[in-house]
Amino acid sequence: MNTADVPADDIYATASAGAHMYSIELLNLADAPQQQWSIVNDGVMGGRSSSRINNHGDTLLFFGTVSLENNGGFASINQPITPRQLKGKDTSSAALVAQKSAAIRMTLTAKGDGKRYQLRIKTGNGMAQTTYKAGFTPLNGTPQQWQFTPQQFIETFRGRDYPTRPKPDFNQLSAVGILISDKQAGDFQLELHSLQLQFEE
Numbered sequence: 063m064n065t066a067d068v069p070a071d072d073i074y075a076t077a078s079a080g081a082h083m084y085s086i087e088l089l090n091l092a093d094a095p096q097q098q099w100s101i102v103n104d105g106v107m108g109g110r111s112s113s114r115i116n117n118h119g120d121t122l123l124f125f126g127t128v129s130l131e132n133n134g135g136f137a138s139i140n141q142p143i144t145p146r147q148l149k150g151k152d153t154s155s156a157a158l159v160a161q162k163s164a165a166i167r168m169t170l171t172a173k174g175d176g177k178r179y180q181l182r183i184k185t186g187n188g189m190a191q192t193t194y195k196a197g198f199t200p201l202n203g204t205p206q207q208w209q210f211t212p213q214q215f216i217e218t219f220r221g222r223d224y225p226t227r228p229k230p231d232f233n234q235l236s237a238v239g240i241l242i243s244d245k246q247a248g249d250f251q252l253e254l255h256s257l258q259l260q261f262e263e
Contacts, residue, residue: 082263085169088143088238089122089257099139109134118253121173124240125251136243137250138182143235148259165232166262168210171255174200177246181210182218184237185230193218194230195241205255232259 090098103111103126111134113126126137170181180195194215198208212229238257242250 084163084261084263085258086148086261087256087258088141088147089254091117091120091122099141101137101139103137104129104132104134107134108132109136111135111137113137113139115139120255122254123251124254125249127249128242128247130245130247135245135247136241138239138241140182140237140239142237148233148235163261163263165235165259166211167260168232169207169256169258169260170198170210171205171207171257172198172200173203173205173253173255175251176200176202177242177250178244179252180241180243181208182239182241183215183230183232183235184239185232185234187236191236192230195223200252205253235259 099115101113101115103109103113105111110129110131111127112129113124115125116123124139128135128137168181168183176199178197178199180197182193182195184191184193186192195218196210196214196216200206212232215230217224217227217230240252240254242252
């Protein structure tokens with residue numbers, strides 16, 4: 063992966079050499095996506111955008127149409143993350159040690175359409191839940207991988223950004239999602255291959 067020709071907000075440095083890493087896959091492709099993901103489009107505000115999500119082989123396909131009518135312009139999907147998911151399926155001693163360490167990075171693998179998307183996460187629960195976002199722009203039809211550290215995320219709330227507020231604690235992750243907006247009217251399609259949360263011992 064060559065980061066030299068990729069915008070700074072799209073790909074980020076990997077962990078330091080020699081560190082022991084452990085990863086948890088956050089995308090469960092074994093079950094029907096409708097059982098895990100919720101779709102939130104601008105219809106909640108009177109807009110007319112539409113989107114769907116389906117399993118497509120070993121990937122999760124998020125697709126639809128963004129409409130700017132009625133002051134709309136976004137489509138999104140969200141998946142809750144439970145404490146049990148954060149523990150992962152690996153019960154080895156090495157994995158258990160890593161899980162008690164800091165979650166330092168999220169790695170997204172996807173194939174897109176050249177449009178700009180946001181990886182959105184939530185930490186905490188209930189009234190204490192906070193939403194953060196980080197941007198990525200997949201090349202048209204080319205599988206790519208992006209690595210996000212907490213420093214690449216900014217807090218966001220009801221369309222307003224708060225870049226000076228504290229960064230997220232990945233160990234408190236409670237939801238993940240994908241959003242397309244930025245007045246990008248028309249059809250879109252994003253193929254999600256993997257979303258991993260990585261711990262460093």
